[in-house]
Amino acid sequence: MNTFQDLGLNEDLLKAIADLGFETPSEVQDKAIPILLEEDTDLVALAQTGTGKTAAFGFPMLQKIDVDSRTTQGLILSPTRELCLQIANEMKQYGKYCQGLNVVAIYGGSSITDQAREVKRGAQIIVATPGRMKDMISRRLVDISKIQFSVLDEADEMLNMGFKEDITDILSHTPDEKNTWLFSATMPREVASIAKKFMREPQEITVGHKNQSTNNVSHEYYLVNARDRYQALKRLADANPDIFSVIFCRTKRDTQKVAEQLIEDGYSAGALHGDLSQNQRDIVMKQFRTKQIQMLVATDVAARGIDVDNITHVINYQLSDEVETYTHRSGRTGRAGKTGVSMVIVSKSEVRRLKSIERIINQKFELKDIPNGMEICEVQLMSLANKIHNTEINHEIDKYLEDINAMFEDTSKDELIKKFFSVEFTRFFNYYQKAKDLNVKVGDRDSGREHKAGGNAARFFINVGEKDGFDWMKLKDFLKEQLDLGRDDVFKVESKDTFSFFNTEKEHQEKVLAHFTDFKHNGRFVNVEITEDKPNRGGRGRGKRREDRKGGDRGRNDRNYGGPKSGRRRSDSSESRSRRSDSGSGSSRPRRSRR
Numbered sequence: 001m002n003t004f005q006d007l008g009l010n011e012d013l014l015k016a017i018a019d020l021g022f023e024t025p026s027e028v029q030d031k032a033i034p035i036l037l038e039e040d041t042d043l044v045a046l047a048q049t050g051t052g053k054t055a056a057f058g059f060p061m062l063q064k065i066d067v068d069s070r071t072t073q074g075l076i077l078s079p080t081r082e083l084c085l086q087i088a089n090e091m092k093q094y095g096k097y098c099q100g101l102n103v104v105a106i107y108g109g110s111s112i113t114d115q116a117r118e119v120k121r122g123a124q125i126i127v128a129t130p131g132r133m134k135d136m137i138s139r140r141l142v143d144i145s146k147i148q149f150s151v152l153d154e155a156d157e158m159l160n161m162g163f164k165e166d167i168t169d170i171l172s173h174t175p176d177e178k179n180t181w182l183f184s185a186t187m188p189r190e191v192a193s194i195a196k197k198f199m200r201e202p203q204e205i206t207v208g209h210k211n212q213s214t215n216n217v218s219h220e221y222y223l224v225n226a227r228d229r230y231q232a233l234k235r236l237a238d239a240n241p242d243i244f245s246v247i248f249c250r251t252k253r254d255t256q257k258v259a260e261q262l263i264e265d266g267y268s269a270g271a272l273h274g275d276l277s278q279n280q281r282d283i284v285m286k287q288f289r290t291k292q293i294q295m296l297v298a299t300d301v302a303a304r305g306i307d308v309d310n311i312t313h314v315i316n317y318q319l320s321d322e323v324e325t326y327t328h329r330s331g332r333t334g335r336a337g338k339t340g341v342s343m344v345i346v347s348k349s350e351v352r353r354l355k356s357i358e359r360i361i362n363q364k365f366e367l368k369d370i371p372n373g374m375e376i377c378e379v380q381l382m383s384l385a386n387k388i389h390n391t392e393i394n395h396e397i398d399k400y401l402e403d404i405n406a407m408f409e410d411t412s413k414d415e416l417i418k419k420f421f422s423v424e425f426t427r428f429f430n431y432y433q434k435a436k437d438l439n440v441k442v443g444d445r446d447s448g449r450e451h452k453a454g455g456n457a458a459r460f461f462i463n464v465g466e467k468d469g470f471d472w473m474k475l476k477d478f479l480k481e482q483l484d485l486g487r488d489d490v491f492k493v494e495s496k497d498t499f500s501f502f503n504t505e506k507e508h509q510e511k512v513l514a515h516f517t518d519f520k521h522n523g524r525f526v527n528v529e530i531t532e533d534k535p536n537r538g539g540r541g542r543g544k545r546r547e548d549r550k551g552g553d554r555g556r557n558d559r560n561y562g563g564p565k566s567g568r569r570r571s572d573s574s575e576s577r578s579r580r581s582d583s584g585s586g587s588s589r590p591r592r593s594r595r
């Protein structure tokens, strides 16, 4: 295996590398650095975040630029402000012994004048987000006409975010003879076309397989009924007491809802999505980085550029519509040589989507069981025992010892331990002792409500279809919004040409029918009726008339989002706030008791 010396890096960089404690080059560094140092070439590198790619392009750039000149020679474009700042910081650390080096970060949401002033002082390297860069160019606040190296970092993300035009525009202000180094986790068509358009005979390196997520990440899935999704999430969190995770939802609304629910249930969680102000997002990210938040619930867009090491778990609370998104999600864990777990909570109807993901990541998902109540109690008990074992004694207690000892004079050590642990354990035990099995067994055709109307599901006919612009996803979103239901509450949506079918739980049946009574959409009456037959061969005539409808399971509500209900939880949270300081975990803030 090569050392950093073998790669041909100069003394200034080697000194910085030693300070950073990097021992050996990562795979992408091993492959990219010699090429970029020795050749004037364009490069396409397929590598995830967390593989050390910043240094893979950063070291060669730092070695090749002239620090005695004030001209801007290197331009690094990255998709988000977070990432931009992160890269600029890394570059400054890598180049800390390069006398005269000035790296400037340019990104939106911060004073453009201050950034322009910094550039004017002579920035050899600019790290920028495309939007702000374009702005600066059009106001003539930067001059990139003499750059020798341009890096397109996370190119797939930049294109996903709609920066194609900005990138094209920016690159048109750079000299043709520069070298372009493109880094991307995946290689969709758009990235390949950018490479073709802007690069000359690029060399290509791949870390692992194309489109593969890092090997440090294991991929698991949990099969549950859609309505048990939230309960399943809580169990996964409870079964991993030291979890430090990002939880992905599909929409801003679900993200907010899940985060709020977790907070209410006593978890240290926070939401990150586009409806929050930049300031709110900064606060959440700061709390996450400092581990005051253990579970960050995020949308894909908002989570772009989250570059936090040591994330133990990525939880796909809902899969994204884009198969490739999974790679980005799971790449948030297993960084910098650490291992991580990417979990997917799926209902039966979604299982087949895992197959497409497996093809992309070139790895298999392992089906795991949601832990049962007693397993969780055991994990929690042992975790508590461990924390107590590792807790440093606070000698402030000494002065009370005599009184406490007197109180326990007749209590044996065994009994004392049992009492002590019961304080925490009983809460978990009471909550979980009657907890049901959430796992849907493979081959258990009737256990999910996804299969057909029946059991607790009501199936509806609706007289709009693809001709009205409703594919199944649009219809599902439309229904969800109209009925103010959650994503999982409308399911088995099948869109035909002029009509469609969908399911809800029977408890929503009345609400659905009432909502669509005399309902007009785009000036047209939308009619919804109950149907009991499988829709595939039938057609409109088979719907059961609305007059036939029965009340169903009205009033039933087995969502049980909050666990044991509030009175108990509320009264016990302040008590546990003071009693549970989490000193073992290094968290600076007393954490609320869970559930």
Ligand code: AMP
Residues within 6 Å of the ligand: 021, 022, 023, 024, 025, 026, 029, 048, 049, 050, 051, 052, 053, 054, 055, 307, 309, 335, 336
């Ligand atoms: P990146 O993929 O550039 O975002 O890097 C992910 C993390 O790995 C960063 O925190 C780097 O500081 C760290 N890192 C980069 N190269 C190495 C290396 N050769 N050995 C150990 N850590 C590294």
